Amino acid sequence: MTTRYPGLIESHLFSRDVIAEIQRAATEGIYDIRGGGAKRYVPHFDDLVFLGASMSRYPLEGYRERCDTNVVLGTRYASRPIELKIPITVAGMSFGALSAQAKEALGRGASAVGTSTTTGDGGMTAEERESSKTLVYQVLPSRYGMNPDDLRRADAIEVVLGQGAKPGGGGMLLGQKISPRVAAMRDLPPNIDQRSACRHPDWTGPDDLEIKLRELREITDWEKPIYIKVGASRTYYDTTLAVKAGADVIVVDGMQGGTAATQNVFIEHVGIPTLAALRQAVEALTELDMHRKVQLIVSGGIRTGADVAKALAMGADAVSIGIAALIALGDNSPGLDDEYQKIGTRAGFYDDWQAGQDPAGITTQNAELAQRLDPVLGGRRLANYLRTLTMEAQIIARACGKSHVHNLEPEDLVALTIEAAAMAGVPLAGTKWIPGHGL
Amino acid sequence: MAGTQSTSPVRTVDLKVATVRELNQALHELAEDGAETDWKILNAAGNHALAVGINARCRVEIMGHVGYYCAGMNKYATLTINGNAATGLAENMMSGLVRLRGDASQSAGATGRGGLLVIEGNAAARCGISLKGLDIVVKGSVGHMSAFMAQRGRMVICGDAGSALGDSLYETQLFVKGKVVDLGADCIEKEMRAEHVEAVEALLAKAGINERAQAFRRYGSARKLYHFNIDHADAY
Numbered sequence: 001m002t003t004r005y006p007g008l009i010e011s012h013l014f015s016r017d018v019i020a021e022i023q024r025a026a027t028e029g030i031y032d033i034r035g036g037g038a039k040r041y042v043p044h045f046d047d048l049v050f051l052g053a054s055m056s057r058y059p060l061e062g063y064r065e066r067c068d069t070n071v072v073l074g075t076r077y078a079s080r081p082i083e084l085k086i087p088i089t090v091a092g093m094s095f096g097a098l099s100a101q102a103k104e105a106l107g108r109g110a111s112a113v114g115t116s117t118t119t120g121d122g123g124m125t126a127e128e129r130e131s132s133k134t135l136v137y138q139v140l141p142s143r144y145g146m147n148p149d150d151l152r153r154a155d156a157i158e159v160v161l162g163q164g165a166k167p168g169g170g171g172m173l174l175g176q177k178i179s180p181r182v183a184a185m186r187d188l189p190p191n192i193d194q195r196s197a198c199r200h201p202d203w204t205g206p207d208d209l210e211i212k213l214r215e216l217r218e219i220t221d222w223e224k225p226i227y228i229k230v231g232a233s234r235t236y237y238d239t240t241l242a243v244k245a246g247a248d249v250i251v252v253d254g255m256q257g258g259t260a261a262t263q264n265v266f267i268e269h270v271g272i273p274t275l276a277a278l279r280q281a282v283e284a285l286t287e288l289d290m291h292r293k294v295q296l297i298v299s300g301g302i303r304t305g306a307d308v309a310k311a312l313a314m315g316a317d318a319v320s321i322g323i324a325a326l327i328a329l330g331d332n333s334p335g336l337d338d339e340y341q342k343i344g345t346r347a348g349f350y351d352d353w354q355a356g357q358d359p360a361g362i363t364t365q366n367a368e369l370a371q372r373l374d375p376v377l378g379g380r381r382l383a384n385y386l387r388t389l390t391m392e393a394q395i396i397a398r399a400c401g402k403s404h405v406h407n408l409e410p411e412d413l414v415a416l417t418i419e420a421a422a423m424a425g426v427p428l429a430g431t432k433w434i435p436g437h438g439l
Numbered sequence: 440m441a442g443t444q445s446t447s448p449v450r451t452v453d454l455k456v457a458t459v460r461e462l463n464q465a466l467h468e469l470a471e472d473g474a475e476t477d478w479k480i481l482n483a484a485g486n487h488a489l490a491v492g493i494n495a496r497c498r499v500e501i502m503g504h505v506g507y508y509c510a511g512m513n514k515y516a517t518l519t520i521n522g523n524a525a526t527g528l529a530e531n532m533m534s535g536l537v538r539l540r541g542d543a544s545q546s547a548g549a550t551g552r553g554g555l556l557v558i559e560g561n562a563a564a565r566c567g568i569s570l571k572g573l574d575i576v577v578k579g580s581v582g583h584m585s586a587f588m589a590q591r592g593r594m595v596i597c598g599d600a601g602s603a604l605g606d607s608l609y610e611t612q613l614f615v616k617g618k619v620v621d622l623g624a625d626c627i628e629k630e631m632r633a634e635h636v637e638a639v640e641a642l643l644a645k646a647g648i649n650e651r652a653q654a655f656r657r658y659g660s661a662r663k664l665y666h667f668n669i670d671h672a673d674a675y
């Protein structure tokens with residue numbers, strides 16, 4: 001590797017970053033905890049491009065001809081499926097990890113554009129129920145705050161088995177974020193380092209899960225769609241088993257997916273990329289003749305309308321966003337650079353969401369900091385961003401001749417790298433070659 | 440609903456005739472602030488999700504063995520089960536009283552948040568796992584990993600406890616009369632003071648179980664895992 005110092009050669013194995021981490025570990029004696037998702041490069045939607053219409057395909061007129069974006073989730077068993085105007089939902093992020101104001105802002109933004117938002121590991125707050133027209137209630141291993149009233153108040157239920165950032169791991173909320181309100185909602189003492197369970201307490205394995213889902217349906221009179229969320233690892237099998245267990249909707253979260261607080265080693269080294277997981281989930285659903293009957297939501301690294309369009313083209317019914325929604329609210333804002341520097345970071349790099357010192361007032365329980373986020377303004381910013389994503393996806397869909405974003409299909413995509421071609425199951429651009437599919 | 444007799448003040452639902460869905464729907468139609476009603480469920484026959492999500496004051500007597508999650512998320516109601524129960528009995532119950540005359544399978548009372556669960560037989564592994572405020576009284580013994588990560592509430596065990604009792608315990612108080620195979624991480628024996636004897640006495644009385652409160656030993660959290668400390672890494 002080249003460096004600023006002529007003649008000095010940086011090691012690839014022991015780069016300065018690696019050296020710094022070894023030195024940090026030797027000093028502190030504990031692993032690095034942070035928020036966010038995998039930072040290193042893995043094959044992603046950027047490695048795919050669309051084949052716009054030309055001779056053999058007929059494009060649609062931008063901004064004139066219709067290109068619909070609505071999606072219905074939960075048509076398999078629920079008597080009240082949810083209907084969203086756009087196929088982009090806001091992912092589950094806990095009150096505790098986020099301030100009450102941030103949760104409210106997410107609800108406002110999502111509701112303004114006709115989509116759903118999701119609770120998280122910490123229960124449902126009144127603010128978010130109030131501000132969210134369509135709210136998905138998570139049933140997590142910790143069961144913090146779980147109660148039948150919130151279950152009945154919810155529009156859909158999401159049983160969380162794992163997250164892409166940490167498949168196989170439980171949650172973590174450090175003492176500085178366990179305010180009296182957070183502690184009371186979770187039935188925990190304030191200020192302790194809290195580690196939430198990684199296994200559900202009352203079922204083990206897919207056969208039990210099927211019975212658990214039936215209980216949740218019975219409690220809510222079979223009205224609400226039930227999602228099963230898995231972190232991407234053995235996604236083909238997890239999807240198959242989630243269908244068997246009776247899910248209405250499957251949520252697959254890839255390794256790039258964000259977290260509020262997890263060990264860096266876990267985020268970077270456990271789980272598979274969103275691209276690979278998405279293809280496996282669609283394959284499993286198709287083989288079971290359940291594609292589009294059990295809806296598929298995909299998350300983990302969705303940033304642009306192009307990402308949305310590519311996920312839908314590969315067979316997702318909707319996508320979900322976490323980190324991008326926080327950025328839209330104001331996370332990592334350049335205007336706060338001075339304050340980021342005071343806590344040893346810079347705007348554009350801040351990921352110590354576990355620490356509770358967020359200058360933007362989003363990932364904190366400090367009342368003074370949290371007050372900085374105006375939920376109305378935050379909601380408006382999120383709505384702007386969601387509208388932009390939707391329009392971008394429509395632009396691509398029209399260029400491919402589709403009158404609904406769901407009409408995008410794998411046939412519209414090619415890959416720029418062999419790795420992405422293999423993972424996504426689409427041909428390498430300019431060839432007919434899909435690695436793993438013979439010639 | 441088929442299988443319902445409503446001429447007597449006790450509504451009888453025979454699950455040979457009615458479905459579980461019909462039973463739960465009828466129970467859900469009871470008003471939260473309505474007058475207390477009496478129910479008798481015949482031929483439970485191991486059905487899952489019986490009498491779940493009740494949100495009203497009523498007395499429900501169930502005849503026969505019940506499947507998974509019987510009385511799950513119960514609020515206000517008093518349930519008596521004349522049989523054994525499969526996994527997750529009264530999981531996440533909020534209030535009221537659930538009494539099991541027989542033995543309970545795994546995860547009885549899991550994550551329960553309030554009320555009282557009485558198990559007159561034995562309970563299998565993970566009884567009171569992740570407990571959040573419910574009180575559990577077990578006349579017999581409990582299996583391994585009971586009270587795992589339990590946060591609030593109390594457990595009174597008149598028999599023995601299996602291995603790793605109270606592993607990663609938060610603030611749940613555990614009282615055991617018999618032998619404890621071993622304690623889980625961060626669970627320690629604590630002094631049984633007068634206030635604890637009184638609490639156990641009151642719980643036994645509420646449960647209708649005749650035992651001497653003084654004969655119980657108390658276990659609780661050492662609170663050493665509350666803050667990550669590298670010197671305790673071998674306990675994780």
Ligand SMILES: Cc1cc2nc3c(=O)[nH]c(=O)nc-3n(C[C@H](O)[C@H](O)[C@H](O)COP(=O)(O)O)c2cc1C
Nearest residue numbers: 091092093094120121257258260300301321322323
């Ligand atoms: C601050 C934060 C908190 C989160 N909390 C939860 C949670 O409580 N439950 C959960 O299932 N996922 C949680 N997640 C993961 C998200 O639901 C979602 O899977 C992920 O953010 C999607 O990837 P993306 O961030 O790349 O969009 C959290 C993510 C973030 C960034």
